[in-house]
Amino acid sequence: xxxxxxxxxxxxxxxxxxxxxxxxxxxxxxxxxxxxxxxxxxxxxxxxxxxxxxxxxxxxxxxxxxxxxxxxxxxxxxxxxxxxxxxxxxxxxxxxxxxxxxxxxxxxxxxxxxxxxxxxxxxxxxxxxxxxxxxxxxxxxxxxxxxxxxxxxxxxxxxxxxxxxxxxxxxxxxxxxxxxxxxxxxxxxxxxxxxxxxxxxxxxxxxxxxxxxxxxxxxxxxxxxxxxxxxxxxxxxxxxxxxxxxxxxxxxxxxxxxxxxxxxxxxxxxxxxxxxxxxxxxxxxxxxxxxxxxxxxxxxxxxxxxxxxxxxxxxxxxxxxxxxxxxxxxxxxxxxxxxxxxxxxxxxxxxxxxxxxxxxxxxxxxxxxxxxxxxxxxxxxxxxxxxxxxxxxxxxxxxxxxxxxxxxxxxxxxxxxxxxxxxxxxxxxxxxxxxxxxxxxxxxxxxxxxxxxxxxxxxxxxxxxxxxxxxxxxxxxxxxxxxxxxxxxxxxxxxxxxxxxxxxxxxxxxxxxxxxxxxxxxxxxxxxxxxxxxxxxxxxxxxxxxxxxxxxxxxxxxxxxxx
Numbered sequence: 001x002x003x004x005x006x007x008x009x010x011x012x013x014x015x016x017x018x019x020x021x022x023x024x025x026x027x028x029x030x031x032x033x034x035x036x037x038x039x040x041x042x043x044x045x046x047x048x049x050x051x052x053x054x055x056x057x058x059x060x061x062x063x064x065x066x067x068x069x070x071x072x073x074x075x076x077x078x079x080x081x082x083x084x085x086x087x088x089x090x091x092x093x094x095x096x097x098x099x100x101x102x103x104x105x106x107x108x109x110x111x112x113x114x115x116x117x118x119x120x121x122x123x124x125x126x127x128x129x130x131x132x133x134x135x136x137x138x139x140x141x142x143x144x145x146x147x148x149x150x151x152x153x154x155x156x157x158x159x160x161x162x163x164x165x166x167x168x169x170x171x172x173x174x175x176x177x178x179x180x181x182x183x184x185x186x187x188x189x190x191x192x193x194x195x196x197x198x199x200x201x202x203x204x205x206x207x208x209x210x211x212x213x214x215x216x217x218x219x220x221x222x223x224x225x226x227x228x229x230x231x232x233x234x235x236x237x238x239x240x241x242x243x244x245x246x247x248x249x250x251x252x253x254x255x256x257x258x259x260x261x262x263x264x265x266x267x268x269x270x271x272x273x274x275x276x277x278x279x280x281x282x283x284x285x286x287x288x289x290x291x292x293x294x295x296x297x298x299x300x301x302x303x304x305x306x307x308x309x310x311x312x313x314x315x316x317x318x319x320x321x322x323x324x325x326x327x328x329x330x331x332x333x334x335x336x337x338x339x340x341x342x343x344x345x346x347x348x349x350x351x352x353x354x355x356x357x358x359x360x361x362x363x364x365x366x367x368x369x370x371x372x373x374x375x376x377x378x379x380x381x382x383x384x385x386x387x388x389x390x391x392x393x394x395x396x397x398x399x400x401x402x403x404x405x406x407x408x409x410x411x412x413x414x415x416x417x418x419x420x421x422x423x424x425x426x427x428x429x430x431x432x433x434x435x436x437x438x439x440x441x442x443x444x445x446x447x448x449x450x451x452x453x454x455x456x457x458x459x460x461x462x463x464x465x466x467x468x469x470x471x472x473x474x475x476x477x478x479x480x481x482x483x484x485x486x487x488x489x490x491x492x493x494x495x496x497x498x499x500x501x502x503x504x505x506x507x508x509x510x511x512x513x514x515x516x517x518x519x520x521x522x523x524x525x526x527x528x529x530x531x532x533x534x535x536x537x538x539x540x541x542x543x544x545x546x547x548x549x550x551x552x553x554x555x556x557x558x559x560x561x562x563x
Contacts, residue, residue, distance in 0.1 A: 005229045005249060007256035011037045013559050014247060014260040015267055016234045016303060019047025021527025021548035022267030023217040024103075025510075028556025030224040031106060034262065038226060039249055041233035042298040045218055046151035047269050048499055048528070049545065051295060052210030053342075054135035055114060056549060057542035058096040063113045064130040069093050075118065075125030075539060083318065083535025091508045092533060092550050099553040100133075107220035109213070110136040117464040118540040119366040128464040132541040135213035141197075141205045142219055149230055150218065152203065153211045154294055156330050156339040156402055213545070237264065237306050243521030244310060263522050263559050266512070267552075268303030269296065270500035270528030272322065277301055281316045281502070282495075284375050284384035290494045292327050294338040303529035304504055310523065311514040313505040318536025320501065323544065324371025326386070327496035328401040331416045338496050339402045341388075342367065346469035348481030349394035351446060352386045352493070354378070357429065357438025359446070360386065362458040364466035364479045368538035371495060387432055387490045389439075391483045398471075401491050410489075420490045432490040443483055453477030499544055501532040510555035524559070526552045 012034040015022045026036045038045075059072030076089050103109040116132035140147055197205045207215060221228060231252065238246040238257065246259035271277045272295045279285050304314050326345075327338035344350055345363045352363045352370070354377055361373035378384040390400055399405040403413040413419040422428030425443060429436035449456055453476040461467055461479035470478035504512050504525045511519035527548045534543050557563075 003227070004253065005039070005232055005251045005256055005258065007251075008259075009037070009256070010259045010261065011035045012260065012262045013037070013265060014039065014258055014263075015265045016247065016306070017041075017047060017267030017269055017527065017529070018045035018218070018228050018230075019267060019269055019527055019548070020049040020213060020217060020545050021530075021552045022047070022265065023221055024549045024552030025265050025267065025524075025526050025556045025559075026226050027107060027217065027220050027224060028102075028553045029559050030226050032557065032560030032562055034560050036226045037258065038221065038228045039232040039234060039258070040228060040230045041268070041302065042151070042296065043231050044149050044151040045228045045230055046211070046214030048295045048299060049210050049217075049548075050151035050214040051154045052213075052498070052545060053541065054209035054211070054213040055116065055132050055542035055545065056100075056111065057132050057540045057546040058100050058550070059093055059131050060097045061100055061131070061133060062097075063133070064127070068127070068130065071125045071127065072131065073125070075123060075127075078124045079120065079537045079539040080533070080535035081537075085533055088508050088533045091554060092547055095554055096546065096550045099550045102553065103549070108216045108223070109220060110216065112136045114541070115468065116541040117468055119369070119465050119538060121464050122462075135209060135216065137206060137208045138212040138215050139205055140207050140211075140215045141201060143215060143222070146218065146222060147201060147203075147205070149228075150211070150215055151296070153207065153209070154340075156294070156337050157342075210545075234302065234306060237310050237523070239310055244523040247306075260522070263524050265510070265555065265559075266303035266307055266504065266523070266525040266529040267527045268301075268306075268529055269299040270503060271301030271304055272299045272497055272500050273297050274301035277316070281321045284378065284495050287384075288382040289378070289384035291496065292329060292336065292338040292494055293496050294325065294327060294340050295497065295499055299499070299528075303525065307504045307512050307523065307525060307529070310520055312512045312520060312523070312525075313515050313517070314503065316502045318501050318532075320368070320372055320536040322497040322500045323368050323538055324375070325367045325496045325498045326371050326374060326493040328418070328491055328493050330402045331418055340367070340496065340498070341401060341493060343469055344388065344398060344400055345370065346466070346479060347394070347398045348471055348474045348477070348479055349483055350388055350390045350398070350400070351442075351483065352388050353434065353439060353442055354386055355381070355383070355434055357435040357440070357442050359442055359457065362455075362460050362466070364460050364470065366465070366538055367498075374493075374495065384495055386493050387434060388493060389428075389443075389483060390489050391485045392487055392489070393485055394481070394483070395489050400489060403491070418491070420492075421487050423487050425486075425488055428488040428490055432492070434490065447482040447484065450480050450482040453480050455480050499528050501534065501536045503529050503531040506530050508554070509558040510551060524555050526555055
């Protein structure tokens with residue numbers, strides 16, 4: 001249970017933010033004997049981590065070959081280009097496996113092997129499997145009374161509030177529930193267990209992905225007597241003789257002062273919902289487009305702003321300042337909720353087109369790559385958007401975005417405008433506002449090669465990552481199938497993100513640098529408040545959480561004076 005944060009509270013380390021980076025720093029420091037407090041602006045803990053896939057990218061982990069670190073270093077050089085930071089990359093690659101072993105040995109945090117390929121496995125140093133790991137599912141009833149303060153998973157990617165396991169096999173059972181006795185039994189068992197959890201705890205307690213990681217980290221904090229004060233936003237940093245010594249916190253009974261003897265750590269999640277910053281940084285907003293981020297609304301750049309008030313160095317410098325995620329707008333009673341398109345784009349028989357009706361990229365590329373291509377393709381346009389196109393057999397087999405596969409009816413999604421349909425391609429184009437001639441020509445060109453599983457225009461299905469989330473039962477190319485049988489369906493996508501890449505400049509150990517490149521005493525940044533070592537690129541699944549945990553571990557040890 002949470003107690004009230006009192007004025008005059010002192011600790012060794014004060015962490016502002018309760019995502020993976022903040023909690024990893026807190027746990028590491030506490031394990032070294034330091035007294036740590038976490039404060040969180042939101043009424044729930046877990047940050048963006050709780051909404052995420054819970055995947056970490058850790059080259060050199062036990063599932064990788066012996067020479068993986070050298071290969072990963074080559075891959076990082078290729079992926080980050082002019083933003084390659086040798087000292088930071090070396091620290092990350094040399095410490096990642098050590099961090100992983102520490103958390104799995106000393107805390108509740110556990111990971112399971114994943115079959116995720118790197119997002120560019122054919123690039124120099126890229127890998128087809130091994131570097132990504134997924135948080136092991138967790139029973140959150142272990143949190144006791146703190147369960148109600150765990151941020152729930154993103155509602156649009158749950159089914160009746162239930163989370164899918166992070167595997168194609170789990171999702172496939174739900175797709176096949178009406179076609180297979182085995183899958184029906186599997187789904188029925190999952191639904192019954194979930195219903196029992198909701199009755200007993202008010203929510204599902206069998207969680208997966210990022211919700212499992214956030215819960216495991218939080219349980220580890222509570223086991224170490226690290227309090228997490230929610231509804232406690234930091235208002236100002238306190239300085240003495242040029243060093244940060246604490247912060248003013250808006251508590252339940254008014255402002256309180258919390259002093260930190262060794263350091264204050266900014267871990268507030270980046271600036272994905274800082275309207276002023278993203279209007280300046282996002283090209284599609286500059287030209288009048290739309291942006292709908294699925295990350296928590298609390299990520300308004302507070303940590304970065306606090307750092308800047310004491311001279312911290314921040315600039316928008318990466319060509320891609322955020323991890324782009326195309327999203328669709330799910331209608332609700334109060335507006336729209338974003339649905340991140342993580343799976344459907346890879347399926348055969350689904351393509352993406354612009355308003356002109358033309359394809360613009362390999363739909364089976366990563367969400368970040370598709371998002372970047374979408375922004376570029378819409379240069380000169382007011383609107384930055386694309387439409388996913390599918391025929392009836394395809395949408396009933398795989399669903400499309402928030403619209404579920406058979407036997408869930410499509411009528412509600414058509415009625416509320418989420419989906420658009422047409423008996424013919426011409427009807428679909430007219431109803432969706434797409435150029436009819438362009439769409440007809442695109443489908444004709446695509447189908448001519450798709451019947452033999454080929455995509456000469458964009459090479460869809462050419463890499464292991466393209467194929468990973470496709471349909472292995474479709475051959476010869478699991479990513480490609482023709483679009484032939486009406487009625488046809490379209491779903492509009494706009495831009496979103498999974499978090500920001502640009503952040504405060506720091507040392508490798510996380511000390512925030514001033515505009516002259518000098519560390520500011522007592523001030524650190526981790527997670528998305530710290531500039532990403534990926535240079536605005538997205539090399540693989542878990543390249544946000546992997547560094548967040550690793551550099552949190554490095555920063556926690558530095559605060560404790562451990563080399």
